[in-house]
Amino acid sequence: MDLAARARGFLILHEGADFCDDCLARALGVDAAQARETLTTLAKSPAILRDRWTCKFCRRSTLVSRAIANPTFALNRRSRTRLRRTA
Ligand SMILES: [Zn+2]
Numbered sequence: 001m002d003l004a005a006r007a008r009g010f011l012i013l014h015e016g017a018d019f020c021d022d023c024l025a026r027a028l029g030v031d032a033a034q035a036r037e038t039l040t041t042l043a044k045s046p047a048i049l050r051d052r053w054t055c056k057f058c059r060r061s062t063l064v065s066r067a068i069a070n071p072t073f074a075l076n077r078r079s080r081t082r083l084r085r086t087a
Helices: 003-013 021-028 032-042 077-086
Strands: 048-054 061-067
Touching: 003 021, 003 032, 003 061, 021 032, 021 061, 032 048
Parallel strands: none
Antiparallel strands: 048 061
């Protein structure tokens, strides 16, 4: 599996949680530059958000990445909640 697929998998596994590049790099066993490059590419997909927020691991407020479970429902919180409840 390539790094992009592993990074995407990690974010989806921790759906809705935010991770900075450094922590993701550590979790994936790569260096921060590699992680940043991969996540920048992933963030072009509507399923991955990249924004300034608090990292779940190190609690720093920095550029983080987050997976959205279902981009179609992401704009509608009620649908998303309903979806989760039946999952
Ligand atoms: Zn972090």
